[in-house]
Amino acid sequence: NAGVMQNPRHLVRRRGQEARLRCSPMKGHSHVYWYRQLPEEGLKFMVYLQKENIIDESGMPKERFSAEFPKEGPSILRIQQVVRGDSAAYFCATSPSGQVNIQYFGAGTRLSVL
Amino acid sequence: KQEVTQIPAALSVPEGENLVLNCSFTDSAIYNLQWFRQDPGKGLTSLLLIQSSQREQTSGRLNASLDKSSGRSTLYIAASQPGDSATYLCAVGNGGATNKLIFGTGTLLAVQP
Numbered sequence: 001n002a003g004v005m006q007n008p009r010h011l012v013r014r015r016g017q018e019a020r021l022r023c024s025p026m027k028g029h030s031h032v033y034w035y036r037q038l039p040e041e042g043l044k045f046m047v048y049l050q051k052e053n054i055i056d057e058s059g060m061p062k063e064r065f066s067a068e069f070p071k072e073g074p075s076i077l078r079i080q081q082v083v084r085g086d087s088a089a090y091f092c093a094t095s096p097s098g099q100v101n102i103q104y105f106g107a108g109t110r111l112s113v114l
Numbered sequence: 115k116q117e118v119t120q121i122p123a124a125l126s127v128p129e130g131e132n133l134v135l136n137c138s139f140t141d142s143a144i145y146n147l148q149w150f151r152q153d154p155g156k157g158l159t160s161l162l163l164i165q166s167s168q169r170e171q172t173s174g175r176l177n178a179s180l181d182k183s184s185g186r187s188t189l190y191i192a193a194s195q196p197g198d199s200a201t202y203l204c205a206v207g208n209g210g211a212t213n214k215l216i217f218g219t220g221t222l223l224a225v226q227p
Contacts, residue, residue: 006157033214033215035215035217041219042118042203042217042218042219042220043158043203043205043215043217044217045214045215045216048212048214055211055212056211056212056214059214091157091158093215095213101145101146101163101165101207101213102146102148102160102163103148103160103213103215104160105150105157105158105159105160106157107156107157108156108157110155
């Protein structure tokens with residue numbers, strides 16, 4: 001059983017470009033969380049999704065950021081018109097269906113904006 | 115608003131020492147608490163999960179305790195090894211439909227050979 005898979009591991013974008021970060025949950029997991037770790041800061045919750053639904057997006061910036069978890073395929077965190085302040089490590093965590101007791105984390109995507 | 119604090123921010127110990135990492139949180143109404151390990155440039159590895167009704171959990175050389183009423187948790191590492199060097203993160207789950215995690219900023223541990 002493969003763990004939570006995130007790709008790419010490293011992503012470099014120029015200011016104004018779009019960044020798409022992907023998260024494939026563990027088998028049997030239907031809950032997805034995205035967290036962001038800014039340099040020298042702790043991890044901060046961004047959004048929580050179940051299949052095809054956004055449940056809690058209280059940690060998402062109001063503009064340029066969006067997330068989806070379609071019926072088929074990975075969860076996508078999309079950042080439009082990236083700025084240097086978006087440079088961070090973005091982690092995905094997933095939980096088994098019907099359980100949010102424990103979250104399993106992926107290795108993260110490190111986004112660098114030039 | 116829940117806030118999680120970890121002290122010390124950094125710790126350096128010689129190999130073989132026992133050590134304690136501290137985590138405090140401001141709102142005692144938590145669902146659970148997890149301790150994670152993060153190696154440089156890597157993801158998070160879950161070490162121990164304590165439910166709000168539990169007092170402690172043990173795994174190998176690690177023991178985590180939880181005192182909800184005082185808003186504290188400790189991670190005890192026995193007989194430390196250089197391979198234990200990493201950043202240790204404490205995270206509180208707030209329960210509800212989401213159980214999103216609120217993280218502390220971590221303790222950077224260096225175990226000297």
